[in-house]
Amino acid sequence: MEPRIATLLLGDSSPSGSISTLPPLPNSQLRPLLPAPATHRNDIPGVENLAGPRLRPISVRPKSSVPIAEVLNQEAPAAPQQFATTVSHNPAQPQLFSGRLQDILLDPSQERASKRRKVDGQTTPPALPGSENNLLTLPKLPQLPKKTSRRPRIPPLLQGLHQPPPLPPEGRLFPPITGERGGFSKELGDRVGLRSPAAPARNKEKEDHIPGEIAVVLRNSVSQRGEGKGKDRLVDATFYEAANEPNKEIQRPGDTGENSSGKGKTTKRRNKWTNQETQDLLRGVSMFGIGNWKKIVNHPGFDFHQRTAVDLKDRFRTCCPDETGKSRQINSQTTHSRDSNNDLTLATGLQGDEATPATTSVAPDEASSKPKKPRKSRSDKQEKSTEQLAEMGIQEPFARSKRRQRVEFTEKDDENLWKGYKQYGPVWHLIKEDANFGFRHRHPTDLRDRFRIRYAEEYAKAGYKLKTKNTPGPRANEESNQENFEVAPVTANKNTLQEATPIHINSSSTSNLKVHTLSQPLRNSFPTPYEDFSDIISEDDGENRKSPITLSRHIFQWADANPSQAPSMASASTMPTIANLTGDFGMHFLTGADGMHIDPQELRLPVASMQQGVFSVLPAYTPNQQHFGSTIPMNAGPTTVPAPAPGPSSGSMMASASNKQSVSSLLRTPNLPTIVYPHVPMSSARNTMHKLPRPADLLSGVDHDSRQEVQTTGLALDDGLAMGFSLHSHNATLAPLVGGANMNGVGRNLVMLDRERGGLGEDAFGERSLLNSSI
DNA sequence: GTAGGGTTAGTG
DNA sequence: CACTAACCCTAC
Structure with a gap:
C-alpha cells in the first residue's frame, strides 16, 4: 500500500481512540480485517x-x-495501564510498554528486547503529527516452520512485539490466559486481525492495512474477555466499522473463518470479494485478458485489497467459469454461460469468496467431465451474466492471454527427457530438436524446467540451481529409498557383470515416478550441494542419517602409489576385473549401507564382503550416461579416459554436433561442493581425467569437482571404471579407480546392471531400452 | 541460447 | 487458499 494509505491508516489508528478525530478514510482503503497473511512459502x-x-x-x-501466561499472570495488572498510557497520545510511551510486552511475549531476554527497540528505531516511520506510529510498527513475527523439513542453519531472529496488542479500552486487562482457547494468544491474534501462522505474507504495501485494522479494533472493541461471543462481537465491530462503505461488503461473524468450534487452531479469515473488487477484476480481465492477473492486480486503477494474482485468478474462475481454460475449451459456445442464471453478488452485496467451481447448470459438461464428485453448488452463484458484465462496461468476450496451453509431461516425456539429457546433456534445444523425443512443441526452457523438477537431483548435480522450493527434502526419501533398493549379494569374483546377482527393487520405487527414482539413489550416493556442507544442514544433522565417510588409507595409498595407472584405465584390456579390483587394491568398492560409507574393516575383505554391502544405487545413471558423457570423444587420446564404447547405442547416440556444448556444459559446472569420494559425477567422471585430490582433501570433504579438471594430469577418476565395469559388462572389466569415488561408481553401475538383468522391470527413467541396447 | 526466477494454470 | 508444475520473462 502506498505511503499515503499508510498515513491514512496511521491517522486512523490515532491513539486517542476517538473516532471523531479520525480523518475520513476512503473506504476502498479500509480493510475490514487483517489480510490473510498466510504463510508465504x-x-x-x-x-x-x-x-x-x-x-x-x-x-x-x-x-x-x-x-x-506465566509472565502475564504476574504483570497483567501493570501492563494494561501502561498500555492505556500508550493509547493516550504519548508517543514516547509506547516503547515502554512494548518493550515489556515483547519481553513478556517473546523473549525474557532483555538483551533481545533492547535489540528490538533498536530495530524499531530503524523501521518505524517518522512519527506523524497526531498519530501514533507504534501501531504501524507491529513486528512481523517469525513464522514457525510450516513443514518439519530441516531447520535453517541460522536460527531465526525472534522478533518481539513492537507495540502492545490492542486491548479493550474498558477493562484494560489482558484476556484470561487459560490456554489455547480463549486465551491471550488466540484472542490477541483475533483482535489484531491476524491470521494463522500459515497465512501468506502479503505484499508489503498491502500489509500496511493492519494498523488501521488494529485501530478499528481499538475503537470498537469492548471488553469481551472470557465471553464466547466476545470475539465475534469484536469482529463485528471491526468489520462493520471498517466496511461501512456501500461498496464494501461486510464480513459477518460467521464468515470470519473462525473455527466455529473455537478450537485452538485459528482458521483464516476469509477475505470476501467486494463488488468493487469483482468489478475491477472483470474490467481488468477485459483490459488485459485472462491470465494477466499480475497486471490486473497491479493496475493502479483497481483496488484489490490484499489480493494476489492468484486470488484474482480464483475469483475469475468463480465469476466466469466458462471463461477459464478448460471449460472454455469444452464449451465452445462460451457466451451461454454469461446468460445463465446468476443472481449475482453485484446485487446481493454478500458473496462468498470461495472459488467454487461452477459445476452447476452453467457448466454441466465441465462437471461431468471430471471423475471427481462435483462440488456442491452453492446458492449464491458467483457467476456474472452478460448483462452484469455489460453493466461494467464489458461488452466483448474476454481476451485470452498469449500463454501457451499447459501440457503435462507424460512419463514418456520424462523418459525421453532423460534420454535426451543423457544424449545431449543439458542442451535443451538439442533435445527439443531431436525428433525422437517429441519435444518439438516444447520450448527448451520447458525441458529444462521439467528436468529441473523431475530430475532435480541430477539437475543440481549438473551444476545448476534448483528452484528453492524444489530442493526436495533429499533426506525425506533417503531412507525409504534405501529400503526400496535391496541389493542382493554380488559375486564379484566373476569376470562379467552378467553374473552379478540381481538386485531387487521394491516395486514402489519403480512404480512411483513421483518419487524420483533417479534422484533417490543419487541421494544415497551423492551429497547434494547442500548436503556437502554438512554444517549447513544444521541441526538436522542431529537426525542425519548420513553416515560419516570413512576412508581407508589403502585407497590413498593406492592412489598415491599408482598415479601412472590412470592412463591405463583408458584401455579396457588393462582394466582389472572386479576381482582384481577388490583383490589387488584391497578396496571395497561397495559403499556402506548409506552409500557413503566404507567400513575400513571391510576394505580388505575379499569380495565376499560385498554381499553385506548395500549398493549405492544409481539407476538412471548408468548406461545412458555414456551418451551424455560420451560427448567427450571416448577415444580422444591418451589423456582422456575413454570409456570403452560398450554398446551400439553409445556410438549411435552420440551427437557429435553437441559435443562442444556438452563439453562446455560439463566444464562450466560450477564449484559445486562435492566430495570426491565417493562422489564423482558419473557424467564427468567417465570421460574425464581427474586430478585426484590429496587424501586429506578427500577426507575433509573439500570440494573437488572433477569436471573442472578435465584432462589434467593425474589419476583418472572413475570413468573407465564405471564404464568398464557396469556399462560394458561384456568385458567385465573395471577401471580401477582411486578411492571410493570410483568404487562407488562401480557399485552404482553394478546395481544398474543387476537391476537390468534382474528383470526389475522398466526402469523408471526409461533406460531400459538403452540399457539393453548397450549391453 | 540459457539460467534464474517470476507468473500462471490446475488441483485439492 | 496452499501447493505444484508448466509456462514465461529477462539478464546474461
Missing part, C-alpha cells in the same frame, strides 16, 4: 522482520503461550 523466519511496517501474524508464537 518462502518466508524465512526473521529475515523479513526488519522490512518495515510489514506485519506478520502474531499467532506465530503458539509455543509461547505458556511462558506468556
Whole structure:
C-alpha cells in the first residue's frame, strides 16, 4: 500500500481512540480485517522482520503461550495501564510498554528486547503529527516452520512485539490466559486481525492495512474477555466499522473463518470479494485478458485489497467459469454461460469468496467431465451474466492471454527427457530438436524446467540451481529409498557383470515416478550441494542419517602409489576385473549401507564382503550416461579416459554436433561442493581425467569437482571404471579407480546392471531400452 | 541460447 | 487458499 494509505491508516489508528478525530478514510482503503497473511512459502523466519511496517501474524508464537501466561499472570495488572498510557497520545510511551510486552511475549531476554527497540528505531516511520506510529510498527513475527523439513542453519531472529496488542479500552486487562482457547494468544491474534501462522505474507504495501485494522479494533472493541461471543462481537465491530462503505461488503461473524468450534487452531479469515473488487477484476480481465492477473492486480486503477494474482485468478474462475481454460475449451459456445442464471453478488452485496467451481447448470459438461464428485453448488452463484458484465462496461468476450496451453509431461516425456539429457546433456534445444523425443512443441526452457523438477537431483548435480522450493527434502526419501533398493549379494569374483546377482527393487520405487527414482539413489550416493556442507544442514544433522565417510588409507595409498595407472584405465584390456579390483587394491568398492560409507574393516575383505554391502544405487545413471558423457570423444587420446564404447547405442547416440556444448556444459559446472569420494559425477567422471585430490582433501570433504579438471594430469577418476565395469559388462572389466569415488561408481553401475538383468522391470527413467541396447 | 526466477494454470 | 508444475520473462 502506498505511503499515503499508510498515513491514512496511521491517522486512523490515532491513539486517542476517538473516532471523531479520525480523518475520513476512503473506504476502498479500509480493510475490514487483517489480510490473510498466510504463510508465504518462502518466508524465512526473521529475515523479513526488519522490512518495515510489514506485519506478520502474531499467532506465530503458539509455543509461547505458556511462558506468556506465566509472565502475564504476574504483570497483567501493570501492563494494561501502561498500555492505556500508550493509547493516550504519548508517543514516547509506547516503547515502554512494548518493550515489556515483547519481553513478556517473546523473549525474557532483555538483551533481545533492547535489540528490538533498536530495530524499531530503524523501521518505524517518522512519527506523524497526531498519530501514533507504534501501531504501524507491529513486528512481523517469525513464522514457525510450516513443514518439519530441516531447520535453517541460522536460527531465526525472534522478533518481539513492537507495540502492545490492542486491548479493550474498558477493562484494560489482558484476556484470561487459560490456554489455547480463549486465551491471550488466540484472542490477541483475533483482535489484531491476524491470521494463522500459515497465512501468506502479503505484499508489503498491502500489509500496511493492519494498523488501521488494529485501530478499528481499538475503537470498537469492548471488553469481551472470557465471553464466547466476545470475539465475534469484536469482529463485528471491526468489520462493520471498517466496511461501512456501500461498496464494501461486510464480513459477518460467521464468515470470519473462525473455527466455529473455537478450537485452538485459528482458521483464516476469509477475505470476501467486494463488488468493487469483482468489478475491477472483470474490467481488468477485459483490459488485459485472462491470465494477466499480475497486471490486473497491479493496475493502479483497481483496488484489490490484499489480493494476489492468484486470488484474482480464483475469483475469475468463480465469476466466469466458462471463461477459464478448460471449460472454455469444452464449451465452445462460451457466451451461454454469461446468460445463465446468476443472481449475482453485484446485487446481493454478500458473496462468498470461495472459488467454487461452477459445476452447476452453467457448466454441466465441465462437471461431468471430471471423475471427481462435483462440488456442491452453492446458492449464491458467483457467476456474472452478460448483462452484469455489460453493466461494467464489458461488452466483448474476454481476451485470452498469449500463454501457451499447459501440457503435462507424460512419463514418456520424462523418459525421453532423460534420454535426451543423457544424449545431449543439458542442451535443451538439442533435445527439443531431436525428433525422437517429441519435444518439438516444447520450448527448451520447458525441458529444462521439467528436468529441473523431475530430475532435480541430477539437475543440481549438473551444476545448476534448483528452484528453492524444489530442493526436495533429499533426506525425506533417503531412507525409504534405501529400503526400496535391496541389493542382493554380488559375486564379484566373476569376470562379467552378467553374473552379478540381481538386485531387487521394491516395486514402489519403480512404480512411483513421483518419487524420483533417479534422484533417490543419487541421494544415497551423492551429497547434494547442500548436503556437502554438512554444517549447513544444521541441526538436522542431529537426525542425519548420513553416515560419516570413512576412508581407508589403502585407497590413498593406492592412489598415491599408482598415479601412472590412470592412463591405463583408458584401455579396457588393462582394466582389472572386479576381482582384481577388490583383490589387488584391497578396496571395497561397495559403499556402506548409506552409500557413503566404507567400513575400513571391510576394505580388505575379499569380495565376499560385498554381499553385506548395500549398493549405492544409481539407476538412471548408468548406461545412458555414456551418451551424455560420451560427448567427450571416448577415444580422444591418451589423456582422456575413454570409456570403452560398450554398446551400439553409445556410438549411435552420440551427437557429435553437441559435443562442444556438452563439453562446455560439463566444464562450466560450477564449484559445486562435492566430495570426491565417493562422489564423482558419473557424467564427468567417465570421460574425464581427474586430478585426484590429496587424501586429506578427500577426507575433509573439500570440494573437488572433477569436471573442472578435465584432462589434467593425474589419476583418472572413475570413468573407465564405471564404464568398464557396469556399462560394458561384456568385458567385465573395471577401471580401477582411486578411492571410493570410483568404487562407488562401480557399485552404482553394478546395481544398474543387476537391476537390468534382474528383470526389475522398466526402469523408471526409461533406460531400459538403452540399457539393453548397450549391453 | 540459457539460467534464474517470476507468473500462471490446475488441483485439492 | 496452499501447493505444484508448466509456462514465461529477462539478464546474461
